[in-house]
Amino acid sequence: MRHRLKDVAERAGVSVKTVSNVVNGYLHVRPDTRARVEEAIAELNYRPNLSARNLRKGRTGVIALAVPELDIPYFAELARHVVTAAAERGWTVLIDQTGGGAERERVAAAGIGDHMIDGLILSPLALTAEDLAGLDGTPMVLLGERVDHGPADHVGIDNVAAAREITAHLVGLGRRRIAAVGSQRTPEGASARLRLAGYAAALADAGLDYDESLVAPAPAWHRADGAAAVRQLLATGVRPDAVFCFNDTLALGALRALHEAGLRVPEDVAVAGFDDIEDGRFSVPTLTTIAPDKERIGRLAVEMLAARVDGDRETPPRDLTAPYRLAPRESTQPG
Amino acid sequence: MRHRLKDVAERAGVSVKTVSNVVNGYLHVRPDTRARVEEAIAELNYRPNLSARNLRKGRTGVIALAVPELDIPYFAELARHVVTAAAERGWTVLIDQTGGGAERERVAAAGIGDHMIDGLILSPLALTAEDLAGLDGTPMVLLGERVDHGPADHVGIDNVAAAREITAHLVGLGRRRIAAVGSQRTPEGASARLRLAGYAAALADAGLDYDESLVAPAPAWHRADGAAAVRQLLATGVRPDAVFCFNDTLALGALRALHEAGLRVPEDVAVAGFDDIEDGRFSVPTLTTIAPDKERIGRLAVEMLAARVDGDRETPPRDLTAPYRLAPRESTQPG
DNA sequence: ACAGGTTTCTACAACGTTGTAAGCAACGTT
DNA sequence: AACGTTGCTTACAACGTTGTAGAAACCTGT
Numbered sequence: 001m002r003h004r005l006k007d008v009a010e011r012a013g014v015s016v017k018t019v020s021n022v023v024n025g026y027l028h029v030r031p032d033t034r035a036r037v038e039e040a041i042a043e044l045n046y047r048p049n050l051s052a053r054n055l056r057k058g059r060t061g062v063i064a065l066a067v068p069e070l071d072i073p074y075f076a077e078l079a080r081h082v083v084t085a086a087a088e089r090g091w092t093v094l095i096d097q098t099g100g101g102a103e104r105e106r107v108a109a110a111g112i113g114d115h116m117i118d119g120l121i122l123s124p125l126a127l128t129a130e131d132l133a134g135l136d137g138t139p140m141v142l143l144g145e146r147v148d149h150g151p152a153d154h155v156g157i158d159n160v161a162a163a164r165e166i167t168a169h170l171v172g173l174g175r176r177r178i179a180a181v182g183s184q185r186t187p188e189g190a191s192a193r194l195r196l197a198g199y200a201a202a203l204a205d206a207g208l209d210y211d212e213s214l215v216a217p218a219p220a221w222h223r224a225d226g227a228a229a230v231r232q233l234l235a236t237g238v239r240p241d242a243v244f245c246f247n248d249t250l251a252l253g254a255l256r257a258l259h260e261a262g263l264r265v266p267e268d269v270a271v272a273g274f275d276d277i278e279d280g281r282f283s284v285p286t287l288t289t290i291a292p293d294k295e296r297i298g299r300l301a302v303e304m305l306a307a308r309v310d311g312d313r314e315t316p317p318r319d320l321t322a323p324y325r326l327a328p329r330e331s332t333q334p335g
Numbered sequence: 336m337r338h339r340l341k342d343v344a345e346r347a348g349v350s351v352k353t354v355s356n357v358v359n360g361y362l363h364v365r366p367d368t369r370a371r372v373e374e375a376i377a378e379l380n381y382r383p384n385l386s387a388r389n390l391r392k393g394r395t396g397v398i399a400l401a402v403p404e405l406d407i408p409y410f411a412e413l414a415r416h417v418v419t420a421a422a423e424r425g426w427t428v429l430i431d432q433t434g435g436g437a438e439r440e441r442v443a444a445a446g447i448g449d450h451m452i453d454g455l456i457l458s459p460l461a462l463t464a465e466d467l468a469g470l471d472g473t474p475m476v477l478l479g480e481r482v483d484h485g486p487a488d489h490v491g492i493d494n495v496a497a498a499r500e501i502t503a504h505l506v507g508l509g510r511r512r513i514a515a516v517g518s519q520r521t522p523e524g525a526s527a528r529l530r531l532a533g534y535a536a537a538l539a540d541a542g543l544d545y546d547e548s549l550v551a552p553a554p555a556w557h558r559a560d561g562a563a564a565v566r567q568l569l570a571t572g573v574r575p576d577a578v579f580c581f582n583d584t585l586a587l588g589a590l591r592a593l594h595e596a597g598l599r600v601p602e603d604v605a606v607a608g609f610d611d612i613e614d615g616r617f618s619v620p621t622l623t624t625i626a627p628d629k630e631r632i633g634r635l636a637v638e639m640l641a642a643r644v645d646g647d648r649e650t651p652p653r654d655l656t657a658p659y660r661l662a663p664r665e666s667t668q669p670g
Numbered sequence: 671a672c673a674g675g676t677t678t679c680t681a682c683a684a685c686g687t688t689g690t691a692a693g694c695a696a697c698g699t700t
Numbered sequence: 701a702a703c704g705t706t707g708c709t710t711a712c713a714a715c716g717t718t719g720t721a722g723a724a725a726c727c728t729g730t
Contacts, residue, residue, distance in 0.1 A: 004686060015710045020688060028707055050451040051395065052686035054386035055715050062429075062451075070418070071411040071613065080405050083432055092451075094397070095430040097418055116385040116397075116427075223617040252617055259619045278406065279614050282558040282587055284594045339716055350680045355718060363677055387716035390685050 003044040012040040023048060060118050062092045063305060067123045068100035072222075072249065073277035074294075075123065078143070081298030082121060089306060091118075100188065102126035119305045125188040139308030141301045145190035153304045154319045155297050159191060162290045162324050163198025164205070166272050167244055169288070169326060171206045173333070175242035175270055178203070179214040181229045181254060182221055182246030195246045195274065213238055218250060226253025234261050241269060242332075248273035248280045251287055255331070270332040285330035292324040338379040347375040358383060395453050397427045398640060401443035402458045403435035407557075407584065408612035409629075410458065413478070416633030417456060424641060426453075435523065437461035454640045460523040474643030476636045480525035488639045489654045490632050494526060497625045497659050498533025499540070501607050502579055504623070504661060506541045508668070510577035510605055513538070514549040516564045516589060517556055517581030530581045530609065548573055553585060561588025569596050576604060577667075583608035583615045586622055590666070605667040620665035627659040 005023075009016045014033060021029055022037040029037075040046075054060045065082050067075040083093045094117065098104040105124050119139035140152045145159070170178050180199045184192040200210050213236070216229040226245055230253070233240065243258075245251035251273030255265060263269050265285055273280055273289040280287030300320050307315075340358075344351045349368060356364055357372040364372075375381075389395045400417050402410040418428045429452065433439040440459050454474035475487045480494070505513050515534045519527035535545050548571070551564040561580055565588070568575065578593075580586035586608030590600060598604050600620055608615055608624040615622030635655050642650075 005688095006686080016686090017688075017711080018709060021709085024688080028709090030708065033708080049390070049686050051386050051389035052715090053688075055384070055390050055685090055717085056687045056689085058715080060386065069415070070405070071408065071415050073406065073408065073411075076406040076408075076411045079430075080432065083405070083430075092429060092431075094427060095414075095418075096427075097415065223613065227617065252614070256617045256619060278558065279587070282562065282591045284591060284619055340718095341716080351716090352681080352718075353679060356679085359718080363679085365678060368678080384716050387685090388718075390687085390715090391717045391719085393685075 003046045004049070005046075008037065008040045008044055008046050011044065012037045059309075060116060061090065062094055062117055063119045063121065063302075063309075064094045064096055064117045065121045065123075066096040066098050066105065068098055068125050070095065070097055073279060074247065074249075074275045077277060078123075078294050078298060081295045082302060085299045085302040089302065091302075098125075100125040118309050121301045121305060125190075139305055141305045141308075143297065143301060145194065151317060153308070153317050155300045155304070155322060156320075157292045157297075157322050157324045159194035160198040160201065162274070162292075162326075163195040163244070163246075164202045165198075165326055166274070166288070166290050167199045167202030168205065169328065170242040170244060170270055170272060170332065171202060171208070173242075173270060176208060177211075177214065177238075177240045178208075178242040178244060179216060179233055179238065179240035180244050180246070181216045181226060181233075182218045182250050183215050184217060184219070192246055199244055214240060218246075221247045221250050223249050223253035223256070226250030227257040228253070230254045230257035231261075242272070243269060244272045246274055248275045248277045248287060248289055251289070251331075252279060252283055255283060255285075255287070266330065266332050266334060272332055276327055280329070283331075288329045288332040289327050290324050291327045293322050297322045338381045339384070340381075343372065343375045343379055343381050346379065347371045394644075395451060396425065397429050397452050398454045398456065398637075398644075399429045399431055399443065399452045400456045400458075401431040401433050401440065403433055403460050405430065405432055408614060409582065409584075409610045412612060413458075413629050413633060416630045417637060420634045420637040424637065426637075433460075435460040453644050456636045456640060460525075474640055476640045476643075478632065478636060480529065486652060488643070488652050490635045490639070490657060491655075492627045492632075492657050492659045494529035495533040495536065497609070497627075497661075498530040498579070498581075499537040500533075500661055501609070501623070501625050502534045502537030503540065504663065505577040505579060505605055505607060505667065506537060506543070508577075508605060511543060512546075512549065512573075512575045513543075513577040513579060514551060514568060514573065514575035515579050515581070516551045516561060516568075517553045517585050518550050519552060519554070527581055534579055549575060553581075556582045556585050558584050558588035558591070561585030562592040563588070565589045565592035566596075577607070578604060579607045581609055583610040583612045583622060583624055586624070586666075587614060587618055590618060590620075590622070601665065601667050601669060607667055611662055615664070618666075623664045623667040624662050625659050626662045628657050632657045 005016045005019045008019045012019065014037060018029065018033065019037050022034050063086060065079060067079065070076055079095060086093045105126055121141045121143060123143040142152050142154045144156055167178065180196060182192055183196050203210050216233050218225040218229045226249065230243065243254050245254050251271055254271055258265055258269055265271050271287065273287050276289045276291035280289055300322060304318060340351045340354045343354045347354065349372060353364065353368065354372050357369055398421060400414060402414060405411055414430060421428045431443045433443055440461055443457060456476045456478060458478040477487050477489045479491055502513065515531060517527055518531050538545050551568050553560040553564045561584065565578065578589050580589050586606055589606055593600055593604055600606050606622065608622050611624045611626035615624055635657060639653060
């Protein structure tokens, strides 16, 4: 029992277009006509058919957010902020999981073309500038690492500076054998490269040697990878007095592995992460980390996208940097 | 530069409908015609306009999943499974955050009527049967606690049995002063009531008294609430030898508070949770919990919804129960 | 060569909405 | 009284797709 404009129109004794005008808040409708129409709408419980409206208007009011994995807390928290910011504009957010693979990311970026979506906020791991080049000019904002010279807007934080700052924090506590966990050599590892660069810079600042054996790779950045990387480090006889993990889930895994090895955090080994996920504020010990302003990132992304959707195809791609702050907690400073 | 069926048709020298037939995999198309059309599609990079298709077909290929909060790990993990199961059917999932409020939940359930969505999977906290009654028969599946005698399909687990089993596990370890954390008196607290009932039943089974002072309420089920509840318990002089938290995030908060109080887990206090979120497998100590089969829950929900979307409005509402298992870990058994 | 079927393709009319252009009042101005 | 203005309303034609019905071409077996 679904009703159309036509049904409302018949009931109110006006034309279809007049009902449409009422629904869309058109000004020049006589008050009594408007009242009659609104009454009919209420009686029939009329709701517009969005597919038809979209077809006519060429807009859907839906944007997509494509992230590698939803159950990585960082992305879940980010998604929350994007959804909130989008809701303020009356937009609905369609969430897409790419799994971080280039193929699924391409699909997400291409899906943009099927008119279901007004724009896309994409957090790419594997996508390259070439992949993006082929897209017709549908609005897109990239999050995280910048795809070099990509044709799209971008929001991120200064990974090198942040990694340098948190490593310096460890140095400042007197730590000298600082391990880095999470390096990646794959093309997907853009964040890893930047954070490693910041780590190396901080060591250089402090006059410490960069020791290859202290750098542990991690294929992915889950808790299990962090735990495995630290176990591996310890098994090779390395005895770090601090560990900088390239994200918080790695760090939580590292805490676990250190605990299993009987090492105390932070007394024997200080641990630092990156992302400031909620888990790190309640872990034992709580986790020192870099806290990017996720709320700001989400909001900026939505705003830039909105500008493009509203017709601005002229301005060259913008590259915004969101603030972050160092959050020192128990894992580096005895409580 | 977006193309339509008509453009492809002109380029391939066939009718619009033939192109449509090729796009939709209609069988009776001559191989050479098909080839010409496909070539034209590729050359123009044609992609169908979903709004138009939806308008014509009355289907959108989109279902909504409405959960209280995305950054509660349980819901994020569940969302992942729903998205995966839906993708296998070629469906896209639109994720909605209700915040657990009745109002937003009503909006999510009503939004179903605007034709943007073929069906809804809703995880309600506050919604009542009356709220649902008013909906025109658009397919809906409810997750979590059953809205009593609701008019919709439902998937959940046997909360009472699971709570009873994990409490019995604590009893079996010789614990006698077992606290319960997470009780709620609000109408939203359906899960809380069931889990409390299971807890009480297990105590009765073991001949233990139900002691009101060992039951700690928690307004929400976040880490902070779990920590606060345990601090409160301890502050009133209660000294439990075990704590059953009604979900894992509460339990992780409880671990934190016990740690701050200098109590060892599990030696001094055993801790059990509910949900089996990933965090609990890497916390220190790892968390004993009830592990609902989330993958199954997501899949069943999608399947039931699919049956309704495919036209089955006859079968009375079904109520499926997904399996769970007890996962004993370090927080109750010294590793 | 022909009836009867099957395959392949096409023209047309929807789906429900909104933009456009235009009609019809009622009004104030000359 | 004739004229433009303004306010309100309407008919019609799109938007891009697919279902229906049917035409044209192609087979088969007699």
